[in-house]
Amino acid sequence: MYRTNCTSQSIGNLIYERDRQDGKWGEQNHSPEKWIVILIEECGEAAKAILEKESYQYRDELIHVAAVAIAAVESFDRNLERDVKVPGGEENDDD
Numbered sequence: 045m046y047r048t049n050c051t052s053q054s055i056g057n058l059i060y061e062r063d064r065q066d067g068k069w070g071e072q073n074h075s076p077e078k079w080i081v082i083l084i085e086e087c088g089e090a091a092k093a094i095l096e097k098e099s100y101q102y103r104d105e106l107i108h109v110a111a112v113a114i115a116a117v118e119s120f121d122r123n124l125e126r127d128v129k130v131p132g133g134e135e136n137d138d139d
């Protein structure tokens with residue numbers, strides 16, 4: 045699949061941010077509820093950047109949102125592998 049330079053840059057930024065998060069906090073295996081709180085906090089930071097007309101900060105915060113969402117997926121998958129009870133784990137239909 046063809047990818048634009050723009051897509052490659054944003055995905056590169058996302059991977060860098062995930063690595064940074066892992067370096068800072070190590071493997072995180074939070075509950076889904078806690079992940080949602082963290083994700084909403086990052087969304088709030090993106091919203092704050094918009095309100096303050098900080099366009100580059102807005103972009104950075106969107107990368108944080110994406111990286112936290114990916115971290116939550118990774119945590120969810122690890123919890124499934126470890127047979128930790130996760131909401132909808134038995135009925136996952138990829139909605």
Ligand SMILES: [Mg+2]
Nearest residue numbers: 086089105108
């Ligand atoms: Mg942030």
